[in-house]
Amino acid sequence: MAWTPVLPRPRPTLLTALLALGPALAAGAAPRTAGDEEYQVLHAYLASPYAEKGERILFDKIGIFFIYNVNPKDPGNIVRFFKEYAGTSLDPDLAKRFAAINRFPVPIDRRRFPEDTKYSPQFIREGVYSLSRVGFNAKGDEALMYATFSSLMEDGHGSLVWLKKTGGAWTVAKATAVWMFGAAVHPFNPIGKVP
Numbered sequence: 296m297a298w299t300p301v302l303p304r305p306r307p308t309l310l311t312a313l314l315a316l317g318p319a320l321a322a323g324a325a326p327r328t329a330g331d332e333e334y335q336v337l338h339a340y341l342a343s344p345y346a347e348k349g350e351r352i353l354f355d356k357i358g359i360f361f362i363y364n365v366n367p368k369d370p371g372n373i374v375r376f377f378k379e380y381a382g383t384s385l386d387p388d389l390a391k392r393f394a395a396i397n398r399f400p401v402p403i404d405r406r407r408f409p410e411d412t413k414y415s416p417q418f419i420r421e422g423v424y425s426l427s428r429v430g431f432n433a434k435g436d437e438a439l440m441y442a443t444f445s446s447l448m449e450d451g452h453g454s455l456v457w458l459k460k461t462g463g464a465w466t467v468a469k470a471t472a473v474w475m476f477g478a479a480v481h482p483f484n485p486i487g488k489v490p
Contacts, residue, residue, distance in 0.1 A: 327401060329357055333429040334407045336438045339465035340426075340456050347424070347444050353408065354418040354425040358400025359441055362453060363474040367441065370394045373455065381471040385439070385457060386432050393430025393439040400428070419445050436460045441473075451475070 337357070340346055354360075359367045366372045370390035377385040403426075405414065418425040427441035436459060443453040452475035459468045 327399070329401055329404065329428065332431065332435070332438075333357075334404070336429045336440060336458055336465050337426050338407075339458060340440060340442060340467060340470075341424070343467045343470075345454065345456065345467055345470040346442070350413070350422065352413040352415050352420070352423045353403060354423055355403050355414045355416055356400050357403050357426050357428055359397045359427045360400070360418050360425055362441060365455065365473050367397055368394055373439075376455065376473070377457070377469070377471060381457075381469050383457065383469050383471075386437060389430055389432040389437055389439050389457075391430075392432070393428075396428040396430050397441075418443070421446060437468075438465065 341351070365376045370387060370393070373390040373393065374385050374387050377383045403414070405412070415423045417423065423445045425443045425445070430439045431437065438458040438460070440456050440458070441453065442456060443451070445451050453473045454470050454475075455473055456470045457468050458465045
């Protein structure tokens with residue numbers, strides 16, 4: 296009879312954990328935290344002319360918590376909205392990935408923002424920005440996100456934002472207001488142009 300050595304059971308490692316999660320990730324489960332690329336997109340939006348300037352308060356989670364006029368769970372609805380209101384043909388797969396990742400809100404990583412950034416446990420509060428998770432296309436050079444600004448006055452707004460990555464940097468290609476108040480004073484004013 297041949298001798299068979301008894302080897303100790305391997306300890307779980309990060310690699311074995313990721314391999315075990317493989318089927319779940321392939322089935323559409325989103326990561327429980329946002330990664331570097333997501334935060335780069337969020338920063339690109341906040342630095343753009345489409346975001347309010349001045350002191351900023353961020354909602355302490357990222358994800359979609361409310362949206363008017365567009366069903367964020369229906370990628371086809373998002374594509375149609377961009378076509379009708381922005382004159383842009385959005386990649387249907389990008390819309391699908393955006394809808395999928397936004398099923399899983401996550402806490403915001405405060406280390407990703409300047410120390411003087413303020414946070415709110417409420418997204419409907421004066422001066423609060425609420426940011427969604429970011430969907431990326433398969434090539435990783437296009438992104439889609441949603442942002443709201445709650446002023447409790449007449450300049451609040453919510454917008455779907457399509458960004459492109461060129462030369463390693465993200466820039467807003469098109470931002471389309473889903474809802475807004477005070478259109479005359481905001482860059483989304485359909486009559487005026489973004490500065």
